[in-house]
Amino acid sequence: MKIAIGCDHGGIALKDVILPLLEKMGHQVDDQGTNSNVSVDYPLFAKTVCNLVADNTCERGILICGTGIGMSMAANRNPKIRAALCTEMFSARMSREHNNANVLCLGARITGPGLAEEIVRIWLNTDFAGDRHLRRIEMF
Numbered sequence: 001m002k003i004a005i006g007c008d009h010g011g012i013a014l015k016d017v018i019l020p021l022l023e024k025m026g027h028q029v030d031d032q033g034t035n036s037n038v039s040v041d042y043p044l045f046a047k048t049v050c051n052l053v054a055d056n057t058c059e060r061g062i063l064i065c066g067t068g069i070g071m072s073m074a075a076n077r078n079p080k081i082r083a084a085l086c087t088e089m090f091s092a093r094m095s096r097e098h099n100n101a102n103v104l105c106l107g108a109r110i111t112g113p114g115l116a117e118e119i120v121r122i123w124l125n126t127d128f129a130g131d132r133h134l135r136r137i138e139m140f
């Protein structure tokens with residue numbers, strides 16, 4: 001699938017791990033930066049990635065900052081985005097099965113690269129369960 005990815009300076013080290021994983025998994029990646037360690041404002045990257053998901057240019061988005069908190073707050077301001085900040089694998093699965101999350105947020109200063117890779121794999125390979133969960137997300 002086509003996946004937009006973005007990060008701030010706090011997330012760049014983890015983006016450098018996740019992006020090649022996505023490509024290895026056979027996904028098409030639209031990297032919206034940042035691509036240096038210079039301090040940047042995460043809401044700008046959240047907005048860009050979320051717009052690509054909201055207008056269906058990309059099916060999913062992944063946003064990475066230091067904690068994942070700022071990115072998830074900014075992403076969820078877009079009414080078409082259901083962003084989930086995941087720090088472990090159970091939430092990654094449930095955010096897809098029950099919430100049909102279309103954006104995954106990760107915290108590079110919280111979640112190590114090995115766990116982050118597992119979270120991404122699970123999040124991309126889990127389908128939405130629909131049914132009562134569809135009714136609920138339509139109430140947002």
Ligand code: RB5
Nearest residue numbers: 010065066067068069070
């Ligand atoms: C940047 O220092 C940091 O505030 C940002 O990466 C993120 O953690 C915000 O939620």
